[in-house]
Amino acid sequence: MATTDLKQIAPGVFAWQPGNKATWGMANCGLVVSEGQALVIDTPYTPALTDAFLTAARTAAGPDALLDRVAVTHANGDHTWGLQQLPGADIFATRAALEHQCLEPKPQQLQALIHDTDPGQPLGWYFREHFGNFDFTGIQVLPPTTTFTGRHDLTVGQMPVELHEVGPAHTVGDLIVHLPQQRVVFAGDIVFAGDHPSHWAGPLEHVSAACARILDLAPEWIVPGHGPLMTPADLQDYVAYLDDLADQAYVMHGQGRTAVGAARILIKEDRYPGLGLPERLAITLSTEYRHLDQDSTAPDLLELMNHAAHIAWDRSSTGPTTL
Numbered sequence: 341m342a343t344t345d346l347k348q349i350a351p352g353v354f355a356w357q358p359g360n361k362a363t364w365g366m367a368n369c370g371l372v373v374s375e376g377q378a379l380v381i382d383t384p385y386t387p388a389l390t391d392a393f394l395t396a397a398r399t400a401a402g403p404d405a406l407l408d409r410v411a412v413t414h415a416n417g418d419h420t421w422g423l424q425q426l427p428g429a430d431i432f433a434t435r436a437a438l439e440h441q442c443l444e445p446k447p448q449q450l451q452a453l454i455h456d457t458d459p460g461q462p463l464g465w466y467f468r469e470h471f472g473n474f475d476f477t478g479i480q481v482l483p484p485t486t487t488f489t490g491r492h493d494l495t496v497g498q499m500p501v502e503l504h505e506v507g508p509a510h511t512v513g514d515l516i517v518h519l520p521q522q523r524v525v526f527a528g529d530i531v532f533a534g535d536h537p538s539h540w541a542g543p544l545e546h547v548s549a550a551c552a553r554i555l556d557l558a559p560e561w562i563v564p565g566h567g568p569l570m571t572p573a574d575l576q577d578y579v580a581y582l583d584d585l586a587d588q589a590y591v592m593h594g595q596g597r598t599a600v601g602a603a604r605i606l607i608k609e610d611r612y613p614g615l616g617l618p619e620r621l622a623i624t625l626s627t628e629y630r631h632l633d634q635d636s637t638a639p640d641l642l643e644l645m646n647h648a649a650h651i652a653w654d655r656s657s658t659g660p661t662t663l
Contacts, residue, residue: 349563355368358384365418367419368567373400376402378397380429387422387424388475410426411503411526412432413526413530414513415433417481421479421481423482432486433484434513436505438484446481447476454467465653507546509549516550518559524562525557526563527554527565529564531551533569540639542627542628544589555575585628599647600650604651619651620648
């Protein structure tokens with residue numbers, strides 16, 4: 341169950357962190373408030389979750405502040421499908437985010453994958469397991485209203501806000517939100533805390549480089565796309581994980597192993613203990629292999645999910661227990 345509380349992490353800066361380790365879709369969101377003005381950072385997955393977030397945001401912002409601007413870190417549905425709950429808001433995103441929005445499954449398609457697939461098969465089981473509690477009916481996907489490349493600066497009251505394009509990395513259209521006075525960075529899904537990431541665009545060196553840009557900004561706190569707040573030291577540990585994963589991909593690709601086979605080996609070795617959703621390694625390694633193969637075709641997101649689902653199925657009590 342999502343929390344309805346906002347946590348203040350710096351003056352005028354709040355994070356909504358629904359938690360729930362080892363599951364998909366429970367993304368962090370943010371709110372910046374100064375002198376009666378506000379900026380929302382991302383929205384939750386569904387209208388119901390978004391309403392809970394916005395109720396808390398309006399309480400924190402005060403009765404006179406309009407929630408009329410939203411910075412979107414990337415176009416994944418769990419960060420954008422609540423935008424319809426803020427009609428008329430100015431939505432800021434990178435120009436490249438529009439490209440990923442075209443690849444992203446529509447809410448109706450995701451609803452069908454949850455309810456119309458075979459629960460006795462890995463993909464149908466996996467979608468029910470991780471997305472079955474979300475209601476995607478009636479969602480209208482809104483495009484950004486203001487797009488940019490490179491950097492876009494805003495002010496919220498007297499508070500400067502910097503939007504930095506850092507994609508392609510997690511997706512083709514990533515941005516981070518830097519609050520220099522408060523020393524906070526909202527990293528979107530450039531950074532996952534507690535779980536393995538699922539990177540759709542890559543390569544991993546781009547994700548690592550985006551993390552290095554965050555560290556160069558000298559923040560005190562980093563708000564990841566999912567999971568608890570991170571310190572710079574936490575982010576340095578995450579960069580080490582990304583770099584090691586890239587090295588493993590390079591070696592096993594050279595050995596002729598498949599991306600899914602490489603993921604299964606790393607999971608069996610327990611190379612990254614303590615991280616949830618290890619089946620996501622199949623997604624990120626498949627993305628990395630595409631770059632190693634110099635394959636520029638658009639990824640098949642459903643095929644990537646199917647790879648992850650089969651690994652999770654094999655590791656669960658529902659299916660075989662061996663890898």
